[in-house]
Amino acid sequence: xxxxxxxxxxxxxxxxxxxxxxxxxxxxxxxxxxxxxxxxxxxxxxxxxxxxxxxxxxxxxxxxxxxxxxxxxxxxxxxxxxxxxxxxxxxxxxxxxxxxxxxxxxxxxxxxxxxxxxxxxxxxxxxxxxxxxxxxxxxxxxxxxxxxxxxxxxxxxxxxxxxxxxxxxxxxxxxxxxxxxxxxxxxxxxxxxxxxxxxxxxxxxxxxxxxxxxxxxxxxxxxxxxxxxxxxxxxxxxxxxxxxxxxxxxxxxxxxxxxxxxxxxxxxxxxxxxxxxxxxxxxxxxxxxxxxxxxxxxxxxxxxxxxxxxxxxxxxxxxxxxxxxxxxxxxxxxxxxxxxxxxxxxxxxxxxxxxxxxxxxxxxxxxxxxxxxxxxxxxxxxxxxxxxxxxxxxxxxxxxxxxxxxxxxxxxxxxxxxxxxxxxxxxxxxxxxxxxxxxxxxxxxxxxxxxxxxxxxxxxxxxxxxxxxxxxxx
Amino acid sequence: xxxxxxxxxxxxxxxxxxxxxxxxxxxxxxxxxxxxxxxxxxxxxxxxxxxxxxxxxxxxxxxxxxxxxxxxxxxxxxxxxxxxxxxxxxxxxxxxxxxxxxxxxxxxxxxxxxxxxxxxxxxxxxxxxxxxxxxxxxxxxxxxxxxxxxxxxxxxxxxxxxxxxxxxxxx
Numbered sequence: 001x002x003x004x005x006x007x008x009x010x011x012x013x014x015x016x017x018x019x020x021x022x023x024x025x026x027x028x029x030x031x032x033x034x035x036x037x038x039x040x041x042x043x044x045x046x047x048x049x050x051x052x053x054x055x056x057x058x059x060x061x062x063x064x065x066x067x068x069x070x071x072x073x074x075x076x077x078x079x080x081x082x083x084x085x086x087x088x089x090x091x092x093x094x095x096x097x098x099x100x101x102x103x104x105x106x107x108x109x110x111x112x113x114x115x116x117x118x119x120x121x122x123x124x125x126x127x128x129x130x131x132x133x134x135x136x137x138x139x140x141x142x143x144x145x146x147x148x149x150x151x152x153x154x155x156x157x158x159x160x161x162x163x164x165x166x167x168x169x170x171x172x173x174x175x176x177x178x179x180x181x182x183x184x185x186x187x188x189x190x191x192x193x194x195x196x197x198x199x200x201x202x203x204x205x206x207x208x209x210x211x212x213x214x215x216x217x218x219x220x221x222x223x224x225x226x227x228x229x230x231x232x233x234x235x236x237x238x239x240x241x242x243x244x245x246x247x248x249x250x251x252x253x254x255x256x257x258x259x260x261x262x263x264x265x266x267x268x269x270x271x272x273x274x275x276x277x278x279x280x281x282x283x284x285x286x287x288x289x290x291x292x293x294x295x296x297x298x299x300x301x302x303x304x305x306x307x308x309x310x311x312x313x314x315x316x317x318x319x320x321x322x323x324x325x326x327x328x329x330x331x332x333x334x335x336x337x338x339x340x341x342x343x344x345x346x347x348x349x350x351x352x353x354x355x356x357x358x359x360x361x362x363x364x365x366x367x368x369x370x371x372x373x374x375x376x377x378x379x380x381x382x383x384x385x386x387x388x389x390x391x392x393x394x395x396x397x398x399x400x401x402x403x404x405x406x407x408x409x410x411x412x413x414x415x416x417x418x419x420x421x422x423x424x425x426x427x428x429x430x431x432x433x434x435x436x437x438x439x440x441x442x443x444x445x446x447x448x449x450x451x452x453x454x455x456x457x458x459x460x461x462x463x464x465x466x467x468x469x470x471x472x473x474x
Numbered sequence: 475x476x477x478x479x480x481x482x483x484x485x486x487x488x489x490x491x492x493x494x495x496x497x498x499x500x501x502x503x504x505x506x507x508x509x510x511x512x513x514x515x516x517x518x519x520x521x522x523x524x525x526x527x528x529x530x531x532x533x534x535x536x537x538x539x540x541x542x543x544x545x546x547x548x549x550x551x552x553x554x555x556x557x558x559x560x561x562x563x564x565x566x567x568x569x570x571x572x573x574x575x576x577x578x579x580x581x582x583x584x585x586x587x588x589x590x591x592x593x594x595x596x597x598x599x600x601x602x603x604x605x606x607x608x609x610x611x612x613x614x615x616x617x618x619x620x621x622x623x624x625x626x627x628x629x630x631x632x633x634x635x636x637x638x639x640x641x642x643x644x645x
Contacts, residue, residue, distance in 0.1 A: 080555070
């Protein structure tokens with residue numbers, strides 16, 4: 001806010017359009033004298049008497065307190081009129097308040113940030129608010145932040161399509177609702193919808209400006225309203241889908257067909273919160289995906305059509321097909337992977353995951369985000385971690401020399417993949433994966449027959465989950 | 475004589491008292507005073523905005539709104555100010571909810587205003603009050619975090635609805 005007022009001041013100083021006169025309003029003059037007389041602490045004072053500008057701002061705690069006391073004495077923050085000036089607007093947010101008065105001759109702007117002990121008083125000969133608008137119309141980015149009063153979803157008055165700039169989707173839904181929805185819906189989905197619908201509304205708006213009759217104007221407005229309704233309904237629908245989810249999964253955007261990965265709002269495992277965090281979702285330079293049982297089934301179907309797969313997929317029993325074709329509530333073998341694809345992606349991923357590498361594998365009580373080390377392999381080329389939190393399994397493979405990092409997360413109450421085989425029961429029958437000899441590898445299903453060697457360990461059957469690196473060992 | 479002097483002195487005192495009386499503040503309705511006091515609640519979790527009628531009109535009329543809206547706004551001469559409160563946290567919500575008790579009870583008459591419309595849904599509620607040319611909208615989102623109050627002084631319920639028709643909503 002101080003920056004805004006500073007910008008305002010600089011622009012005021014630059015205009016040179018103000019009449020060169022000293023302050024003549026006696027009350028205002030007295031107020032300025034009191035501000036000047038305050039000797040506590042350090043202050044910055046700047047005056048341009050020729051242009052009629054006076055600025056004072058606090059520099060330390062003492063001056064902040066002294067200036068605040070004068071402001072309070074005049075009850076400026078609650079006044080609707082002072083020194084013959086009308087209160088134009090006042091906002092208070094997160095401990096910061098900005099107030100602007102406008103009179104025929106003078107303008108007064110005050111910004112007060114109690115947290116940073118920053119108080120700035122600007123008095124101008126002329127109309128502060130008028131100048132404020134003139135500046136705003138120049139499109140100054142700083143000034144745009146003032147428009148939060150009117151059309152930013154972060155706060156305040158919601159004004160439908162008639163928002164001042166018409167550039168933001170604030171007209172979609174109420175601001176507060178938007179915030180709460182956004183906490184559940186990934187920002188990417190909101191942006192996707194915005195990019196899809198907003199051009200349509202802008203186009204209608206453009207046509208409305210050139211409308212030649214009231215009927216045409218009404219028709220265009222009705223079309224814009226209709227688009228907004230669809231947009232809003234789609235958001236509500238997506239929100240509902242996400243709300244219904246019990247495990248991470250995909251959501252397909254009806255309008256655009258694009259698929260997004262979403263994490264349930266009330267995930268049972270703390271790992272979901274982390275997965276859903278901004279840091280985790282910043283997967284630039286990385287590949288990131290979640291596969292649900294349904295998707296696994298789809299992969300299975302796809303593979304079936306590949307002639308050179310080498311496996312007799314027809315040998316799958318009906319029961320496993322049934323399993324893959326439907327999600328079993330609470331028992332979804334959801335699989336998430338994240339792997340670096342660039343050096344930058346690798347560095348970011350290493351940074352995100354570093355705490356897992358610090359875990360003391362010998363101490364079973366040593367946990368990070370609830371995870372303890374089940375297995376750790378360190379070689380000259382790579383480090384492999386197998387982590388478990390009582391619900392979710394994480395496998396991390398890090399190759400500093402190859403600048404490659406991969407993390408795989410399998411969700412469900414399983415500690416090992418052999419456990420998974422024992423846990424999953426289909427039609428009352430256990431060990432079905434074992435019977436089917438299935439490996440999930442890099443998100444793909446592959447059948448194996450007989451023994452398989454994974455990282456030096458021989459498994460004779462079962463569900464084996466391998467990272468990209470482990471696949472090479474096979 | 476004494477009696478005459480007493481009467482004269484009394485009259486003079488009365489006149490002087492009247493002269494000495496400071497100018498009266500513009501009359502404010504009960505609702506306006508209530509909302510003014512609401513603005514004195516300070517919390518990091520309560521955002522507050524005041525917009526004067528002049529500011530409001532300038533903002534709208536100086537922009538590229540279509541003529542229909544601009545004209546409608548310029549016709550609303552009575553508009554005085556707009557205040558909005560918005561809570562964004564539990565503490566702010568609790569403080570605001572306590573202060574708003576008279577309005578959250580959805581009484582048919584409160585603070586000199588009449589309950590014009592109310593709706594409860596999914597734990598939240600919206601109530602619109604209007605009276606003496608002012609309109610107030612209070613919205614409790616039912617999430618223990620968010621309450622908004624918008625008070626438009628000088629805006630009748632009819633004008634409020636007109637704004638709504640123009641796509642300008644107050645939440």
